[in-house]
Amino acid sequence: MRAACWQDKHTVEVRNVPDPEIVNPHDIILKVTHTTICGSDLHLYDGVVPGMSKGDIIGHEPVGEVEEAGSAVGKHKVGDRVAVSSVIGCGRCFYCRNQEFSMCDNSNPNAWMQEKVYTYPTAGIFGYSHLFGGYPGAQAEYLRVPYADVGAFSIPEGISSEQAVCITDAFPTGFMGADLCGLKGGETVVVWGAGPVGLFVMKSARLLGAERVIAVDNIPYRLETAREQCGAETLDFTETGVTDTLREMTAGRGPDCCIDACGMEAHGTNAFVGAYDAVKQAVMLENDRGHVVRQMIEACRKGGTIVIMGVYSLFVDKFPLGAAFNKGLTFRMGQMHGPKYIQRLFDYTLQGKIDPSFCLTNKFLLNEIPHAYEVFKKRTDNCVKVLVKVS
């Protein structure tokens, strides 16, 4: 089959590789019809995620048809159209039974490796480094899906493959960001990053009752999308001091919830602090740029909630713990618990509350993926999110 293989920093090639086979009884083989490139794939593309090997098949947002099902698969049969969670849960461990699938005890075959970094292993993720299991990824014609009864969901009539592919990772990540805020209705929510996940956070916050949504970014077309698609007020961090502006926009109270939808490669507002992080990241003294988290801690109201959905890998410097402590902030974060949310997001889509495919601005074929990465990375052609048609 053909598959997108990570070669090195900024190099992804489409190569001929062997087809996957059923290995374990709960596996299915998926014939991938649609996939996407995620913002977190750009972290792999930029070489800032540890544990990648040359030749790894990447991608973690698969939609397709069941080509073959293992002997213990009960929920799916050959020919079913399914969407598959990027995060792999076994469905049986303590964490999966608590619906915390991204903390699965059992789905990471490289548990011994990840324990060295995070003490306890977390769930495997398709195509997302050997630290997260070394599973072959979804930017390929076929994909072996372990524990398919847990992570693969039949796509209901009335939901297109384009809509479904957004419900494998980007929409549930955004939805979990809003969910972790514990909204009761009427809150002011600020979202750093108006990329696909940020836009889904904004839409989800609205679905869950937020009264005001404010987007922070510096790319005009993304801020425009946030205004038009999500009803957000917008702040361009290059034009205004974010913390002071947010304080004034909320008449001295500060926002109730601050959500990071940028992650470890966020671009900075403060030239000195931005350069500090970028230089330390470049020489590997600090893996993750931390200025969005610092700014959220400054901006959030006392007793408010900080939610991190953008991906971080290892260390951040200069963490303003004193402000966080004295303001009594709550921190919620983590990789998304895909299987917890997928059916609920199908339902919102069927009810017409959201069309998740709104973010798919640029469409490519599998063999065009190297170019698609460049378009997404450089945000040319007003790209919000890339759809890859595989077959």
Added chain:
Amino acid sequence: MASRHRYNVCTKRSITIHKSPEELYHAWRDPGKLVNFLSGAAEVSVLDDRRSLWISDIPGKGCVSWEAEIITDRTDKSLSWRTVNTTGFGHTGSVHFAAAPNSLGTEVGLEVCTRITGGRLGKAVAKMLGRSPEDYVSQTLHNFKQLMETGEVATNKGPSGREKAPVEQCGQGGAL
């Protein structure tokens, strides 16, 4: 013979598994099941009720064989064994099963003592050649938990555009 070795490196780790001590003891006592989760194990032949012959791909040591002989056997509680007639990876081992609090299942403790020649230098060389004894014990416990909780050992077996095999050995797959 095992008695000639001085097993100077002991590694002890534990894990909690959502199954009863009885189920876990019986799985560990059955070489036909044990071969599915013992890290690197390739083949096992049962010689008698207390002895079994193992062939294993031990990271950094290659393909080795040994006879495992059960020394103590406390039903539903613990097992210990030693190796004889080894071509490598001579070791002693023990595993303990105790009910976990709060209905969380069973706490499983595994200790493996092996012989690394040359002290610190030997240990460093062993690490350079492959995974350390700590990784071996950790991966065996994770494989055991995966198999008992889900019915299969997690594996990333599958295609890649790699020209040669990755350095790390991954889950070997397998099901009850």
